[in-house]
Amino acid sequence: MLDTSQRSAPKLSDKAGGLRSTRSLLTLAGVLLLAAVPLIAPSMQLLINLALAKGLAVLGVTILLRAGQVSFGHALFFGVSAYVGAFLMASMPQADLILVLIAGVAGAAISGLLVGLFVVRYRGIFFGMLNLAFSMIFWSILEKFYHITGGADGIRLARPTVLGMALERPEFEAVLFYLSLVLMVGLGWFTLRWFASPVGQIFQTIKTNETRLEYLGLSPKRVLLSGYLLSAALCGVGGSLMAMTQGVVTPEYVWWVRSAEMVFIAVLGGAGSVRGAFIGALIYEIVRVYASAFAGDIWQLLLGSFLLIIILFAPGGIMGIADSVMNRRSKSQPTNLGEDAQ
């Protein structure tokens, strides 16, 4: 008995270790490939940059999916951060990129705290729909108070300085690109560590059995709030990067279609998967650019149909498919959205 268990143990960890090293090798290759984009395919740089910004926001939605919750309004924090940056640049034209980013993320985190304190009292339908309601509220404010927010036309966001240096457009875009890449790696790694941390582990049990959490003397609301704050902050990072890349912020940043897009990408990439969030965002953006020429009118229709197909037939998303292709997928993997009804 003891023998067999000892013998099988190293074998098992070997296998897991092998999978992990293949994964980190593939991740490393992917990051290097992305880093080379400005050199080998300069025309793709802007597109990839927007995809990375969106990927960071999608990561925020992904975190909540790990707790079994879906938010149809996370574009709210994306937009809050972008507008904070735009207002900052308007009132302080010599503001630095770092300052814009920090102010934006702080704005997103504060609004995340305010909304979060309210929505963590709910799960499931109410959680998703109340988030949607809050994003619609902010959207109406942006549209109605046009003398402050510029209404549907939005506000222009001037190019900030970088560490005190005023850069030209190409240099600034290069800085933003590599900043986005660094943030993707750094925050992606942080999120993975967070999932593995005690708080992160407790956070994920909200999906399986919340009542047991309470028996342990822990407050599910507080744990959910911490995850919610992290997700809002990540959406803020994405929104801030997006606003600086595009140079203009509009109410469209907060529109429900944007939230829908985030949820779509999160489910496409593999609900709950950190790498999947970015892979999903990259694939989504690239397909969108090339498809918009002939499918611009039916884009949402395609997204909706695709979403249905993924949910009904491939609930693990791209990462789930990739894993099963590598044939090392264990049944108990928590990345699967569909198989854990009870």
Add this chain to the structure above:
Amino acid sequence: MNLTIFLLALFDGISYAALVFIVALGLTLIFGVMRILNIAHGSLYAIGAYATVSLTGFFLALGFSPIFAFPLMIISAVLVGMLLGGPIEWLLLRRIYDKPEVLQLLVTFAVFMILEDAQRLVWGTQPYFQASALQALGNITLFGVTYTVYQLILLPLVAIGLLFGLRFFLRRTVIGKLILATTEDREAAQSIGIDADRVFLFTFIVGAVLAGLGGALASPTTSILPGMGADMIVLSFAVVATAGLGQIEGAAVAALLIGLGRSFAVYVWPEVAVLVPYLIMVLVLLIRPQGLFGSPVARKI
């Protein structure tokens, strides 16, 4: 605020509440019976409005009297329920009743995205106007305020009729009792020979017809344009959440509360009028998380 403006706000609020209530009634009925929040409900509302405008325009062009607009509204609503509601339940929702709540929400959300685009493909993005039903009934003067009969009398009457009609239907007819039994305990209902699949299909179609009817009745009072479905699903959710999910009578009270709150805001502080429904909802939910008339859910351990 003088009496005239007060009465105008009151009348606005009542007619608006009646419309929102009809849509929310469908939403809360579907949720109460099937435990699914149908996000595509907003699209069904919008399509009901578009279908009415197109049908009415077509028949008026043939020389029919404007009074025909009323049967056409009912026809549009039933078409929406049969042609869209039926297939949605039959092809999609039936597959996911045993899945987690999040997945069910995602599925109806996907349907919503599809229908929003489909509706834009069919009707384009220009606004439509078709007020012949409104004009056919003329105006009424009450306490010195002139208002349309359609909005002040017909809409509230329809809303009240539907409220009592649905109550009667659920409690006094055989089909209604079958629905209530299935709601109470699906497995037990099946074991005594109730076809739960058919009950669900029927309920969903009735809910979808109500969404379409809301859109049809709203069509003469407003311009029909893209985005109205998204607005309506959030608004009717606000009503349903304020009342407590699945509460039919409560939805009527919540609709009145929200409708009146919004219409008075229009005259007092127009910028925030769109926000008032959500503020009311948030306030109510802060104090009573389960809604005004909802009861706290028993916890499963």
